[in-house]
Amino acid sequence: MTTGSVTVLKPGLETTVQELPGRIGYLEQGFPISGPFDSWSFRQANILVGNPRDTAALECQFLGPGLRFDRDLSVAVTGADMGPKLDGAPVPMWQTLRVRAGQTLELGPALTGARAYIAVSGGLDTPVVLGSRAVFHMARVGGQALVKDEVLPVGSPYASRGEILAIPEASRPRFSVDRRMEVEALAGPNDSWLDPASVEMFFSADWLVQAKSNRTGMRLTGPEFAFADRAINKKSDHGQDPSNIIDHGYPLGAVNLAGQTPIILVNDAPSTGGFINPFTVASAAFWKLAQARPGEVLRFRRIDREGAARLRAALDRVTSEGVAIRV
Amino acid sequence: MLHDTLRFYPGGDRAVEVELGDGMVFTLNFTVHRLVAALREARIAAIEDLIPELASFQITYDPDRISYEDLIREVAAIYARIGADVSGALPSRLITMPVLYFDDQTSDCIADYTKAHPDKVADPDLLCRINGLEDRAALVRRHSGTEYWVAALGFWPGLCSLLSLNPNARITAPKYNPPRTWTPKGAIGIGGALCCIYPDRTPGGYQLIGRTPAPIFDGAQRLPAFRDSLALLRAGDRVRFRPVGAEECAWIDAEVAAGRYVHDIVEYQVFSVDRYLDWEKAQKAGVRA
Numbered sequence: 001m002t003t004g005s006v007t008v009l010k011p012g013l014e015t016t017v018q019e020l021p022g023r024i025g026y027l028e029q030g031f032p033i034s035g036p037f038d039s040w041s042f043r044q045a046n047i048l049v050g051n052p053r054d055t056a057a058l059e060c061q062f063l064g065p066g067l068r069f070d071r072d073l074s075v076a077v078t079g080a081d082m083g084p085k086l087d088g089a090p091v092p093m094w095q096t097l098r099v100r101a102g103q104t105l106e107l108g109p110a111l112t113g114a115r116a117y118i119a120v121s122g123g124l125d126t127p128v129v130l131g132s133r134a135v136f137h138m139a140r141v142g143g144q145a146l147v148k149d150e151v152l153p154v155g156s157p158y159a160s161r162g163e164i165l166a167i168p169e170a171s172r173p174r175f176s177v178d179r180r181m182e183v184e185a186l187a188g189p190n191d192s193w194l195d196p197a198s199v200e201m202f203f204s205a206d207w208l209v210q211a212k213s214n215r216t217g218m219r220l221t222g223p224e225f226a227f228a229d230r231a232i233n234k235k236s237d238h239g240q241d242p243s244n245i246i247d248h249g250y251p252l253g254a255v256n257l258a259g260q261t262p263i264i265l266v267n268d269a270p271s272t273g274g275f276i277n278p279f280t281v282a283s284a285a286f287w288k289l290a291q292a293r294p295g296e297v298l299r300f301r302r303i304d305r306e307g308a309a310r311l312r313a314a315l316d317r318v319t320s321e322g323v324a325i326r327v
Numbered sequence: 328m329l330h331d332t333l334r335f336y337p338g339g340d341r342a343v344e345v346e347l348g349d350g351m352v353f354t355l356n357f358t359v360h361r362l363v364a365a366l367r368e369a370r371i372a373a374i375e376d377l378i379p380e381l382a383s384f385q386i387t388y389d390p391d392r393i394s395y396e397d398l399i400r401e402v403a404a405i406y407a408r409i410g411a412d413v414s415g416a417l418p419s420r421l422i423t424m425p426v427l428y429f430d431d432q433t434s435d436c437i438a439d440y441t442k443a444h445p446d447k448v449a450d451p452d453l454l455c456r457i458n459g460l461e462d463r464a465a466l467v468r469r470h471s472g473t474e475y476w477v478a479a480l481g482f483w484p485g486l487c488s489l490l491s492l493n494p495n496a497r498i499t500a501p502k503y504n505p506p507r508t509w510t511p512k513g514a515i516g517i518g519g520a521l522c523c524i525y526p527d528r529t530p531g532g533y534q535l536i537g538r539t540p541a542p543i544f545d546g547a548q549r550l551p552a553f554r555d556s557l558a559l560l561r562a563g564d565r566v567r568f569r570p571v572g573a574e575e576c577a578w579i580d581a582e583v584a585a586g587r588y589v590h591d592i593v594e595y596q597v598f599s600v601d602r603y604l605d606w607e608k609a610q611k612a613g614v615r616a
Binding site: 026027030031129130136139140141185186188189190237246247248249250253254271272273274280281282283284305312 | 342391
């Protein structure tokens with residue numbers, strides 16, 4: 001049930017409503033999963049306002065929005081530091097904020113990281129499309145990026161003890177301070193299409209994040225790949241370029257190789273296509289991609305499925321209810 | 328063409344690519360869909376998404392509910408049980424899409440690309456040359472002279488990969504290199520041995536031959552054909568293209584804009600694979616004779 005609303009005073013840069021687990025079950029018709037790019041920050045924002053951690057909230061990219069709350073609410077801002085201000089006065093991130101009807105929250109450009117999250121008590125109650133409120137704004141699935149004067153419905157608040165909560169610094173995601181990030185990744189599905197030396201090279205080289213990066217993909221600049229024989233001598237059905245393969249499904253987080261340009265396929269990425277995916281970023285490391293800025297350098301650390309499972313367990317612990325402390 | 332056994336390629340900690348064979352042909356794709364359907368019937372709760380493609384399919388799963396090893400063991404067991412038979416019958420809708428061939432929007436798009444790439448031969452002329460067709464009229468006759476099998480959907484919501492069911496109506500083409508930055512909504516393209524319909528204005532790489540005014544994607548679900556989904560087509564549907572003139576195309580555009588357009592969808596047909604394969608063999612023999 002909708003009980004209140006948020007009015008958009010300033011849309012920010014492609015600010016969208018996101019929800020977990022995203023749009024499940026429609027990849028076969030070409031609909032991406034969508035959902036929050038940095039699920040760590042997203043879930044902690046929800047925990048701070050007393051919501052189940054997967055509740056619909058806003059994802060802000062590089063430049064945050066201005067919002068007016070039309071009733072008393074709890075709000076929390078996490079993720080990239082966009083210098084949030086309530087009625088013009090700076091307010092802390094990673095902490096429950098009590099907001100009165102009529103107050104305005106304004107976020108600016110990201111100072112560290114790239115994506116911030118704004119959760120409100122009760123969650124955003126936008127329409128469910130194909131099973132999810134997650135927005136794929138480029139195809140207008142589940143809605144679009146926020147526009148000025150738009151009014152977002154807010155759901156009934158969940159029962160809460162009305163405490164002011166905070167995420168201790170040690171439990172927050174750590175963003176790059178030296179413009180470098182280490183990202184855990186696994187070889188496959190198509191690593192056998194590369195020369196073995198190029199597989200090793202991928203895990204040892206510096207990869208620069210290009211400005212042409214968004215919620216569909218992150219383009220990287222780095223050294224050239226050499227291909228294995230199977231990529232060069234293959235049936236014509238696969239296509240002409242060594243990086244071409246018969247159209248196949250694209251895993252979320254795959255490092256897709258189009259010619260010589262690696263593109264990491266993220267939440268709104270194409271579901272299928274005709275290029276190989278030699279590597280895949282571990283699911284619990286996606287949040288790092290969300291917070292990497294153009295011009296920053298990624299290094300990929302090779303892990304196996306057991307390592308990925310340990311990362312998932314660790315991420316689950318820091319995004320569980322008990323992580324927040326009373327202030 | 329068909330591998331002796333399934334090949335499993337893990338994609339990170341939540342996905343696996345299952346490859347059945349190596350080629351873009353109906354029989355292989357049909358086997359992919361049969362296995363995917365059997366996997367759905369098995370109702371493995373940890374499976375979140377399945378993407379059937381031309382020669383492979385992708386499973387997205389929850390690794391905290393099923394291990395990779397158990398998952399691929401289950402898939403291999405199901406494949407061992409159902410085998411790779413290309414046989415049987417299945418419900419298959421027949422959807423007729425009106426096409427204005429060589430329309431202004433795709434012509435403008437081609438001209439726009441040619442400005443930056445002056446060596447590019449205009450798409451319809453390139454297709455005629457590569458496929459031994461004497462002129463554009465012959466290209467239209469060949470393209471609209473067959474039913475197409477919806478082999479897969481992906482890349483963008485509703486975007487379809489269509490395989491020609493008549494072996495004598497195949498048209499092949501290289502893809503744009505580099506790709507186009509934009510393609511008109513509803514454009515019909517050919518790349519490799521596949522035909523596609525662009526659901527929206529998106530980048531693309533297929534050679535363009537025309538435009539359908541009938542949408543295959545409707546984000547607002549205004550038209551009756553989109554009651555159940557935002558995308559019109561499903562794998563296993565069949566598509567036929569009907570050439571229309573500029574006047575009829577404009578009328579359909581207006582009907583769509585008014586939210587009145589009713590797609591031409593035949594819902595009552597069953598597709599017999601055995602009879603299709605007999606017919607396909609006869610078609611090939613007919614050409615040789």
